[in-house]
Amino acid sequence: MSTTNKLKEITSAQNVGLSKSFAFTSPANAKHLHGHFLKYSKSKGMIFSLDAMISFVIILICALLFVFALNNYAQKAEQSVKDFELEEKALMIADSFVKNLDENNTIRGAGIYDSDKKRVRTNELTTENIKKAKSIEFGEIFVKSLTYTITEKSQTLQLSLKKSNECISAKRFVLIDGEKAIIQILTCREG
Amino acid sequence: MSNKMGLAISFNKKGFVFSLEATLALILFGLMLFTLPQIQTTSLKELAISQQQNDLLRVWSAKESSESEMSTDTQKMFGQNAEVWVNKKQLLPSQKKKNALASEGILLDEKLNEKRVKIIVYYE
Numbered sequence: 665m666s667t668t669n670k671l672k673e674i675t676s677a678q679n680v681g682l683s684k685s686f687a688f689t690s691p692a693n694a695k696h697l698h699g700h701f702l703k704y705s706k707s708k709g710m711i712f713s714l715d716a717m718i719s720f721v722i723i724l725i726c727a728l729l730f731v732f733a734l735n736n737y738a739q740k741a742e743q744s745v746k747d748f749e750l751e752e753k754a755l756m757i758a759d760s761f762v763k764n765l766d767e768n769n770t771i772r773g774a775g776i777y778d779s780d781k782k783r784v785r786t787n788e789l790t791t792e793n794i795k796k797a798k799s800i801e802f803g804e805i806f807v808k809s810l811t812y813t814i815t816e817k818s819q820t821l822q823l824s825l826k827k828s829n830e831c832i833s834a835k836r837f838v839l840i841d842g843e844k845a846i847i848q849i850l851t852c853r854e855g
Numbered sequence: 856m857s858n859k860m861g862l863a864i865s866f867n868k869k870g871f872v873f874s875l876e877a878t879l880a881l882i883l884f885g886l887m888l889f890t891l892p893q894i895q896t897t898s899l900k901e902l903a904i905s906q907q908q909n910d911l912l913r914v915w916s917a918k919e920s921s922e923s924e925m926s927t928d929t930q931k932m933f934g935q936n937a938e939v940w941v942n943k944k945q946l947l948p949s950q951k952k953k954n955a956l957a958s959e960g961i962l963l964d965e966k967l968n969e970k971r972v973k974i975i976v977y978y979e
Contacts, residue, residue, distance in 0.1 A: 839914055
């Protein structure tokens, strides 16, 4: 049998689903066709070129950069939400302090109740009410101190001894016992 | 001349050449970086400023204040970043002209004379 015929035989054997080894009828034939078989196998092989490898590495680096950028974005977004929460609580506490009245804990409201008008007079406080203030907590957020300044005389009430690195001070302009004063409430995140 | 031309051509051959695929890939990569989401930092600075402006107006309405007192009170709260106007007369000037937030109120004295007070605060 000629070499060409043998190759045809192999091809037809593969076409009907047989493996290459079954295409040979004897070891002698296999030996005879060895060189041609190698050529055939090379033509079907996968060529992994340098170009492909470099492009693959570049794609991997791009994907890695993208993942780093997303991770960075997520961390910044988390910090931004935390900062916003602290700022919102600080403003809310300060606003409640000058607009409401809660005799149990005057940090929630230290205003003067006007019985004639049946409402709290906003931005009008008393030192007696201010001194009743205690710290309050909203999860990790708490009120650390309260400072009030009446005609250049400043007084600070330390409401909590917890340690903290992130704090926001809310400043309000009020009347305390009929005198103009500035109030600063320091709100912090625990940690 | 012809030698020089030849040198110039050979210099061009050594240059940096992008194929169409490489150019497209670079453009796509650039677009990918450009379309990465940017963080929108939200702040309540405007709310805090408007609350403080409102405080000043409330206190001035509860306790009658002269024009000089109004200037001093505003400076205590906002430093040099605010202007105060009373009946279109400027009491406190400011050099800063960036983002501005204004509040206006009408105060009445014992004789029911009207005072139109405007506070403008400039902030970063």
